[in-house]
Amino acid sequence: MFLIDCGEGTQVSLRRMHIHFQRIKHIFISHLHGDHFYGLIGLISSMHLLGRTKPLHVYGPPELIQIIDLQLQASLTNLLYTLDFHPTQAERAEILFEDETMIISSFPMLHRIPTTGFIFMEKPYERRIRKEMIGQLQIPVHLLPQIKSGADFVADDGTVYPNHMLTSESPSPRSYAFCSDTAYFEDIIPIIKGADLLYHETTFMNNRGVNASEKFHSTTGQAATIAVKAEVKKLIIGHYSARYDDLQPLLDEAKAVFADTELGIDGATFEI
């Protein structure tokens, strides 16, 4: 389970949504503006107070570990678990995490302070075995890993059964890109290309493009343009300025450019 950014009160929100936060193993912090990390120290402390022993991995700007350590020291807290900190940089894209099933990378955003986006990419699935063929051809079990990886099967009588007869297409690997906070920044397009789901901040509506540029934030139109140019499948917008009580106009503006857009709101869940 992964958590991206951790504003003040995140642990309260997690409880309210009945998400057991000890299951979170990796936390990614995009940048050190308070609305993105002021809840981290509280979550780290609560994990400790509730008896966590499993390691926690935190990824974020280098100063973050100083901020955490200073607060743990001030309270004379020795965490019961290992907090494994992985400093990020906002100069170039890099892989932060990799296991058998997925790769998570960071990449630079265009903001007032060093900020990274994150992209979660599944690795390609192995092809699916057609079970009925295995039985029919009496293929030995020890050959199955090779066949899943694309090998043909040669029967005892020398007959070659090509792989496409033995296996079927597996689902496409899925990907999720998180882009907050950032001004309009086309450099991210090749990195997030074709993502199944893109979260992109939309702090302002289109008529506040100057505000957006000055504050290194994006408008609805800019976020949707990134979605179009990166050919993503779906866009979630969010990080709205407090000036907007009604979010429908922001959604309308984004949809005018990229139809498959949804509002990111507290507690919303999106299946990929």
Place this chain on the structure above:
Amino acid sequence: MFLIDCGEGTQVSLRRMHIHFQRIKHIFISHLHGDHFYGLIGLISSMHLLGRTKPLHVYGPPELIQIIDLQLQASLTNLLYTLDFHPTQAERAEILFEDETMIISSFPMLHRIPTTGFIFMEKPYERRIRKEMIGQLQIPVHLLPQIKSGADFVADDGTVYPNHMLTSESPSPRSYAFCSDTAYFEDIIPIIKGADLLYHETTFMNNRGVNASEKFHSTTGQAATIAVKAEVKKLIIGHYSARYDDLQPLLDEAKAVFADTELGIDGATFEI
């Protein structure tokens, strides 16, 4: 307006209670356990983002200003207002604040890390002028300050009107003492003696006295005993262990020792 301690989410609670937090001028932090200060940086930041220009005074352990500064630096934030930090110490009682009407002091508590309580004391009121006597005796206005302070009035014919004829008793000065977190600690009794209102932590019920001692917290009975020995007028208990869903038994235990006890719960207000 004064704020004592500032756990995570305090700014959200203040908004929910319709308390305009820019009116807070002084914040007192008892100690550096997270539940007492993790919301401070968020409140400080929000005050800035919402355009505060009035100074803010923060009183707390010396490391607190490092923690604040490090986070402001990481976000490249230059506060629009002056943050005036006053380091506290937990070795002896000291005056933190004084103006014409009140004195606020800190005093040591007995906890695992340096911790202070706070006592808010009104200064004695001047005596109240009896308006009907002013008119009847035609006392010149410029003499009123002296008379309020206790002077007699000598009329032109030499008659001396003693002060008690010219003035009446003013109300007693009020006081509020805040004691969290602490083990049972009789050293505080002379400091909080006769307080109109005492907040004293009660993390545990009486049957967990060993837990309380080990963790430098208090039981309901201990808090109530402090209230009795200090001859305070009213006791508020709080800082309950998460193990207690029902708080009534804690209240019952405290009341068995000190009758005028009330539960401190979210959003409660107490008039002094």
